[in-house]
Amino acid sequence: MARPATFDELAVIIDDMPERLKLFVVLAAFVGLREGEALELRRSDIDGVIGRIDITRKVDKNRMRAAPGACADCGRPITAPKTASGIRIVHAPPPFLPMLQKHLLEHTAPGPTGLLFPGDRSDHMSARYLMDRYRPARDKAGRPDLTVHHLRHTALTIAGQHGATAAELQARAGHASQTAMAIYQHASLDRDRSLADRIGDTYAAWQASQRAD
Template identity: 30%
Template sequence: MARRSRRAGKGSITSYTTKAGTRWRYQLWVPIDPENPDEGERQTGKGGYRTMADADDGLDAAKKQLREHVKFVRSVPTVEVYAERWLSGLALAASTVAGYRRVIRNHITPQLGDLALNKVTATRLARHYRELSAGGRRDGKHTGEPLSANTVNKVHIVIGAMLEAAREDGLIAVNPARKRSIVKAPTGKQIRAEQAEMVTWTADELRRFLSWDRDVHEDELYPLWLTVAYTGMRRSEALALKWGDLDMKGGRISIRRALDTTAANTTKLTKGGGARVVDVDDAVLSVLKSYRAKRGQLSLELARPGAYIFGNAEGGTRSPNEVSRRWRTRVTKARAHLGADELHTITLHDLRHTHATLLLANGEHPKVVQERLGHRDITTTMGVYSHVTPTMQRGASDRFAGLLS
């Protein structure tokens, strides 16, 4: 069969003879560069079909691929190869990219890395998620245990974003991760059902711990725990504070940055993306003033406006993981001294939750709590601290009744 005119989208079917018999091939003219049509066309095709009808079906599929702007390449990259290419082009915070890379390394490449992008089907992704949910953990002694719904959902988000980029690059026609009738990622309800119940301290517990830490343990990090407890700031935000962020006269702390955990002595924007100011009382200001004086005795450089408040002895930033480890040690020792019944075990992040919970339970307006925590909207605040709502409702009821008594 003679080839038709040389124009993109036009194709032909021809037969040829082999030792095994007659075979058929199709040929199709496609743009050299779909994004630059003026560069002309080139011919692509595929042979080995046993019948003319099969070759015609192949030609129809190739034309469909052309209409959907899928590139005609000799070899489609594998998931592993494309994942690295995709990661290197992301214009996101270094910590975010590092998180994506960790997900790909642990939960995508080992199982799907050898597959060509166009061989990743919705059915394969659905099976992958099931396998992860059944035994996808890869962290030391927990390897082989079920992966949490939250982590599986993160895997789905990364795969979806990566395959969407591949679709936009013209390497695949459709994004199989978007086929929701087949690929069923964990729902928000499933994720919330697996989340551990939030543990916070009562005002008495917080008071007992801080008193023990200051007077008995004589902890050099007491000012750090006090600052987090009285402001609700995140660990990374507290460790990125500089003396210039502290307004002694105004009684305020400006939270402008957070530690970048991917590299030492580097910072990034806060999780909310912007700066915020929180008020602190005179007691906290007094502790920080004394702490600054002690830092200045070690070196004047450690007390200058540009120095980190809770930095190390060399003036650099402390390791967030090391700080959390020290917190756990303090809580364990405090429980041994005060009695396990007098103090629950909480994480350093739970100290932030304690700040918010105590404020809300004491009748503080949620909008104020939202601003102190740095949540982008009040919906997030009320969602995280929904367990406090019954107490708030009772308080509102009592206050309203008091107006009419």
């Protein structure tokens, strides 16, 4: 497993990505979404005011058009997360809410079912399109080893550094055991939002230090 990205490296990557994909890096590196989960997010899954994100589906980039349930436009099926624990609610850290709100206004397909990251024809964005733009950004940050999956690993590392319990980490990641999920559910969604707030406070302090320099 590659070492987690630093805030400095993430800032370079985000800055170098096209406007329509900056939020993708944030959702992977600070929230911990899987690639397929992010690419299947719809406008109705997002509360831009508080940064709430409902994850109930994913797009499977590895399955062919003929698969049951395939998306007619893109040839990739939309499925439920791999396990029941993959269906979850997470929150974006507050410093990223302006980016999220701007993305909803300028880059999300229209209508409640509009994709958060549409392709050129308002179908699903292809993994190749994403990687063709992500690869130069990570290289510019000096992290050619950093895959999209490693961004998710970074998000969970950051969450752990900010006091998330094992159960909360597993639930935020969406791969918790049933026992861990039961423990987390007692903590309530307020705990996930509080965790996002703490991550946001650290990131905001880092931003302030960069401006001071």
